[in-house]
Amino acid sequence: MKKVKEKLDFMYIRIAKVIEQQILNGALRTGDKLPSLRTICREYGVSQNTALSAYYNLESKMLIETKPQSGYYVRYSKTKVPALPQITKPEAEAHYADSELLVRKIYDGLGEDGHLALALGIPANELLPIAKLNKGLTVAMRELKGSGVMYDKIEGNERLRRQIARWSFAMEGHLNHDEIITTGGCLNALSYCMMALTKRGDTVAMESPISFGMLQLAQVLGVKVLELPSDPQHGIDLNALEDALKANKINVCLFISNFSNPLGSCMPDENKKQTVRLLEKYNIPLIENDLNGDIYFGQQRPKSCKTYDESGLVLWCSSVSKTLAPGYRVGWVAPGKFKNEVRRMKLYHSISSTSVTHEVIAWFLETGRYESHLRKLRHTLHGNMLKFSRAISDYFPEGTMATRPRGGFVIWVELPKAIDAVTLYEKCLRYKISFAPGRIFTLQNQYDNCLRLNYGLLWDEKLERDLKLLGELACREL
Amino acid sequence: MKKVKEKLDFMYIRIAKVIEQQILNGALRTGDKLPSLRTICREYGVSQNTALSAYYNLESKMLIETKPQSGYYVRYSKTKVPALPQITKPEAEAHYADSELLVRKIYDGLGEDGHLALALGIPANELLPIAKLNKGLTVAMRELKGSGVMYDKIEGNERLRRQIARWSFAMEGHLNHDEIITTGGCLNALSYCMMALTKRGDTVAMESPISFGMLQLAQVLGVKVLELPSDPQHGIDLNALEDALKANKINVCLFISNFSNPLGSCMPDENKKQTVRLLEKYNIPLIENDLNGDIYFGQQRPKSCKTYDESGLVLWCSSVSKTLAPGYRVGWVAPGKFKNEVRRMKLYHSISSTSVTHEVIAWFLETGRYESHLRKLRHTLHGNMLKFSRAISDYFPEGTMATRPRGGFVIWVELPKAIDAVTLYEKCLRYKISFAPGRIFTLQNQYDNCLRLNYGLLWDEKLERDLKLLGELACREL
Numbered sequence: 001m002k003k004v005k006e007k008l009d010f011m012y013i014r015i016a017k018v019i020e021q022q023i024l025n026g027a028l029r030t031g032d033k034l035p036s037l038r039t040i041c042r043e044y045g046v047s048q049n050t051a052l053s054a055y056y057n058l059e060s061k062m063l064i065e066t067k068p069q070s071g072y073y074v075r076y077s078k079t080k081v082p083a084l085p086q087i088t089k090p091e092a093e094a095h096y097a098d099s100e101l102l103v104r105k106i107y108d109g110l111g112e113d114g115h116l117a118l119a120l121g122i123p124a125n126e127l128l129p130i131a132k133l134n135k136g137l138t139v140a141m142r143e144l145k146g147s148g149v150m151y152d153k154i155e156g157n158e159r160l161r162r163q164i165a166r167w168s169f170a171m172e173g174h175l176n177h178d179e180i181i182t183t184g185g186c187l188n189a190l191s192y193c194m195m196a197l198t199k200r201g202d203t204v205a206m207e208s209p210i211s212f213g214m215l216q217l218a219q220v221l222g223v224k225v226l227e228l229p230s231d232p233q234h235g236i237d238l239n240a241l242e243d244a245l246k247a248n249k250i251n252v253c254l255f256i257s258n259f260s261n262p263l264g265s266c267m268p269d270e271n272k273k274q275t276v277r278l279l280e281k282y283n284i285p286l287i288e289n290d291l292n293g294d295i296y297f298g299q300q301r302p303k304s305c306k307t308y309d310e311s312g313l314v315l316w317c318s319s320v321s322k323t324l325a326p327g328y329r330v331g332w333v334a335p336g337k338f339k340n341e342v343r344r345m346k347l348y349h350s351i352s353s354t355s356v357t358h359e360v361i362a363w364f365l366e367t368g369r370y371e372s373h374l375r376k377l378r379h380t381l382h383g384n385m386l387k388f389s390r391a392i393s394d395y396f397p398e399g400t401m402a403t404r405p406r407g408g409f410v411i412w413v414e415l416p417k418a419i420d421a422v423t424l425y426e427k428c429l430r431y432k433i434s435f436a437p438g439r440i441f442t443l444q445n446q447y448d449n450c451l452r453l454n455y456g457l458l459w460d461e462k463l464e465r466d467l468k469l470l471g472e473l474a475c476r477e478l
Numbered sequence: 479m480k481k482v483k484e485k486l487d488f489m490y491i492r493i494a495k496v497i498e499q500q501i502l503n504g505a506l507r508t509g510d511k512l513p514s515l516r517t518i519c520r521e522y523g524v525s526q527n528t529a530l531s532a533y534y535n536l537e538s539k540m541l542i543e544t545k546p547q548s549g550y551y552v553r554y555s556k557t558k559v560p561a562l563p564q565i566t567k568p569e570a571e572a573h574y575a576d577s578e579l580l581v582r583k584i585y586d587g588l589g590e591d592g593h594l595a596l597a598l599g600i601p602a603n604e605l606l607p608i609a610k611l612n613k614g615l616t617v618a619m620r621e622l623k624g625s626g627v628m629y630d631k632i633e634g635n636e637r638l639r640r641q642i643a644r645w646s647f648a649m650e651g652h653l654n655h656d657e658i659i660t661t662g663g664c665l666n667a668l669s670y671c672m673m674a675l676t677k678r679g680d681t682v683a684m685e686s687p688i689s690f691g692m693l694q695l696a697q698v699l700g701v702k703v704l705e706l707p708s709d710p711q712h713g714i715d716l717n718a719l720e721d722a723l724k725a726n727k728i729n730v731c732l733f734i735s736n737f738s739n740p741l742g743s744c745m746p747d748e749n750k751k752q753t754v755r756l757l758e759k760y761n762i763p764l765i766e767n768d769l770n771g772d773i774y775f776g777q778q779r780p781k782s783c784k785t786y787d788e789s790g791l792v793l794w795c796s797s798v799s800k801t802l803a804p805g806y807r808v809g810w811v812a813p814g815k816f817k818n819e820v821r822r823m824k825l826y827h828s829i830s831s832t833s834v835t836h837e838v839i840a841w842f843l844e845t846g847r848y849e850s851h852l853r854k855l856r857h858t859l860h861g862n863m864l865k866f867s868r869a870i871s872d873y874f875p876e877g878t879m880a881t882r883p884r885g886g887f888v889i890w891v892e893l894p895k896a897i898d899a900v901t902l903y904e905k906c907l908r909y910k911i912s913f914a915p916g917r918i919f920t921l922q923n924q925y926d927n928c929l930r931l932n933y934g935l936l937w938d939e940k941l942e943r944d945l946k947l948l949g950e951l952a953c954r955e956l
Contacts (some may be wrong), residue, residue, distance in 0.1 A: 122628075122629070125624045125627070125628055128624070128627050128628075130624055130625050130627055133625065133627055134619045134625050137615060137619060141615060146603045146608055146805070147608050147611065147612050147615075148805050148806075149608055149611055149802070149803040149804065149805050149806065150600075150603055150606075150804055150805045151600070151804045151805050152805060184662055184807070184828055184832070185828060185829065185830075187827070187828060187829055188827065188828045191826075191827040191828065195698070199678075200678065213826070213829075216822075216825070216826040217827070219826070220673070220822065220823065220826045220827070324627070325627040326627065326628055326629045327624075327626050327627050327628045327629050327630060327830060327832065327833035327834065328626075328627065328832060328833075328834070329662070329828070329830065329831070329832045344694075344698065345698065347694070348669075348691070348694045348695050348697075349665070349666065349669040349695070350662055350663060350665060350666045350669065350807070351663065351691075352663075352804070352805060352807065353807070354805065354806060354807045354832040354835055355805035355806075356615070356805065356806070356834075356835065357832055357834065357835070
């Protein structure tokens, strides 16, 4: 996989990456003049066009800027990036979710147009390959037996499961297709796993802050949530996890291993390995939510906890809802030794997935279209993340902190303590701007000054204006 | 609706219906000579072609036969129809489902080709309007915003909900689109309703025998099942229901009001009304599974219990999985006063339905294609039911009884007591014939000599041979 990727990466992207790296690590600083196009051509042995493309790429990420009749200069400033938030400090007691009013107020308009963009947790329409997916639908109609009007096998579309298995090798997952069960999206996979593994009154450990969808699922299943301290870069605090396991406080873990929602943290591979070993020691299953793993900004897809799973305790869940087609409802789970239990949940609660859309995704993966789409998507999202980071630094109140996600499409912002994000949220609504207040990502009294922004959008002037206005409204709260 | 239907019914169908009625009520008996084509033309004032079509229609149902150079004769004999089974007599105690081995043995091959046809509970591929559905997919790609790659609203596709509401008027349902929530099939709707209304240890009352899918759902949710005595024609015994309600034994009811599975019984409208009044008196909700209601063989769609619901206690569930496209996963529920609870289940367990297939079904209903497809499907299934009835009478052991469903696509057969249907099932497998043994439709020790057959198939010589062989194998068991 890696070799293929290198071959496919265009020269201009490789040049841009080198310079980007120098800017990000501070070797090049704001205002520094960059080599002329001619120098780039000579040094890398490329055409003028390629050199131009490299600079254009960096410009689109707002890392550099052109000054007419002078040349190219570094625009991005490391010192202008908001500081990173501290590791979170939730209480060590598990809680039942009992209120949902705030979440519902914000998300009742899901599917509506308008001002919700920054509050949502899915990429915008414009970033999805709609025409290619339609082509896939046409192919599926023609090739799938009965054009997909009949039920799938219970385990799901075999072609899709083979593709997911093949794909898993990229992260050394070594899965076989018959270890995989397809589902109607990642949430649907997580719901089957939770129903298979928990009973009322159990405790599920999650990172804190937590995707509110997980809190809602816990609520409806009557399980308690133990929030674990989490680092904005490296995710779950392993010491806290071990303490809770020792104290016999956890029945099941549910972690977003890569580019968590809302923090954007990514567990280093070594931490993943340690986590799995720890859970093996205490014989506690891990439901791994890896729905963002394919949206990495680095060189390689981060591994999953499943990669290190030797005892079948990890249930690896993912989907294409965050990268390709949320409305297709295509997800999957590799449930390890809990395969029978999860399969039964699928059979008893819904019989079959939607045959035709699952076939489309199989085709998309098989023909290499997924890989090529992801390259574009990652590039766009990485650029957006840098732009958001810069905008937060430019417009938000002094002392604002923000995460620096290396993947996914959400950024977590900590405003000065004096600002209440829910109050700010209500004021912003009047200006048709929205975001997800931090308070909805926890069951405890915390994150009142935090918010989550979705940068999975098409960057344009209106978006920049909205972020500016949001920042100004926040400043007024002080 | 009724007027429209009459206008649309072709003359030949009306003539055929008159004669069919005379045959079914015994006015015309086996061997009776029918009026000549010339007489039909004169009496009804129709062309020779129309008269021929009427007789062809009756022939295809095996009600009449041609004798060369002699004319048309009645073939079907009322006296040759198997006797009706008695009302069922399950115990009045609720049970937990704990075994599922037999069911799994039979259904693990779901989706495979071959010998499962008679055992399944869905209509065959060949009866579904695949080309028209594909046309719908093409339209949906073009007309649906973002071609359906994005999430639907939580409540589901509005166009579809408006069509379902419109459709509900046919049974005097008077539903408004905003009372409806779409789901991924009828089972998915039932699962949300059950999760919203029951907790572990509750008792759910169902008809007996019961669709095994409901037993599995009850098992996985940890609720007990109270099996109610049921009449093969009229469904639930209302006295038994009232006794159980008086004794405070029921938390929730889950009934298939029209053309139940596996009995094929249909509650008379008066019984539906009484049922709803009774449940109102005891304030017990009814989850109504009406997935077969559109497949009626009579003049009019039977009403639903929902029609009589004044207090919002009825959660009306249905789908197009038994009539149009099982693999599209399109179902819905009108949850009455439990709308918020059911909506929350959908949101927390799966967020959205599959946008594109739901749009196709909306289009199918909107353009009148559903009505026209149903007319054909009902005609085919009615013919098949009569053929199955005749074949059972011809080939099955003396003393065999069978239901006479007036809709749906399953028939329930009671073999002589001495025959064990599971033993017979295993012998039949060697001949690549299958069926659903009665034992899997109950949690009690009963129905050992019963079986369910699916007549939702394309009738051909092979099918007749299979039924003959099945009958012979049954005879050998005596």
